[in-house]
Amino acid sequence: MKNIAVFASGNGSNFQAIIDAVQDGSLTASINLLVCDKPNAYAVERAKAAGIEYFAFTAKDFSDKQAYETEILAKLAEYKIDLVVLAGYMRLIGPTLLSAYEGRIINIHPSLLPAFPGKDAMGQALRAKVKVSGVTVHYVDAGMDSGPIIAQETVDLTENETIETLQEKIHRVEHQLYPAVIQMLVSKSREEVKNG
Numbered sequence: 519m520k521n522i523a524v525f526a527s528g529n530g531s532n533f534q535a536i537i538d539a540v541q542d543g544s545l546t547a548s549i550n551l552l553v554c555d556k557p558n559a560y561a562v563e564r565a566k567a568a569g570i571e572y573f574a575f576t577a578k579d580f581s582d583k584q585a586y587e588t589e590i591l592a593k594l595a596e597y598k599i600d601l602v603v604l605a606g607y608m609r610l611i612g613p614t615l616l617s618a619y620e621g622r623i624i625n626i627h628p629s630l631l632p633a634f635p636g637k638d639a640m641g642q643a644l645r646a647k648v649k650v651s652g653v654t655v656h657y658v659d660a661g662m663d664s665g666p667i668i669a670q671e672t673v674d675l676t677e678n679e680t681i682e683t684l685q686e687k688i689h690r691v692e693h694q695l696y697p698a699v700i701q702m703l704v705s706k707s708r709e710e711v712k713n714g
């Protein structure tokens with residue numbers, strides 16, 4: 519059984535989908551920790567409701583990224599975390615976490631990377647008037663949404679697509695795809711995960 523930590527900054531609907539997949543048995547992993555950089559985020563409420571331990575912090579209480587990531591790293595060790603799952607965590611991962619967990623940090627992004635990286639990916643897709651966008655799950659490296667791609671799924675855009683309708687479609691795909699990809703990764707050995 520692999521131990522995972524989910525990192526989130528907001529609503530945490532992807533975190534919830536992962537919790538649900540563990541509860542219904544389709545994901546054979548243990549969610550040992552939520553890490554959240556917004557103590558008032560709804561993701562924290564979801565952790566409490568599910569009885570999952572959480573570490574909530576405010577970045578400006580620390581001198582820099584290295585300082586809070588050192589604290590996070592200690593938590594990951596304490597909770598024996600094998601895989602870090604970013605689910606709407608709106609911060610770049612720095613060298614402190616990357617060097618310890620390289621090849622064992624994954625992210626979900628609401629576009630078909632390398633198209634529309636960074637913030638407001640769905641708004642970027644709408645403004646570009648693309649007909650197809652989607653969801654990408656990828657390994658995290660030092661760049662912005664730039665690591666090796668693990669899985670992608672497309673979403674069709676209609677003529678009168680809005681940010682709300684697109685978000686609903688994207689979330690529906692994310693909530694299926696992310697738990698399935700995590701299951702695929704946790705059922706591989708650690709060496710295989712490291713080697714991609």
Ligand code: GAR
Nearest residue numbers: 528529530531532533606626627628
């Ligand atoms: C998700 O759509 C995820 O793809 C996106 O944030 C949302 C979080 O929703 N992530 C990024 O944009 C990362 N660059 P949630 O809090 O409801 O899971």
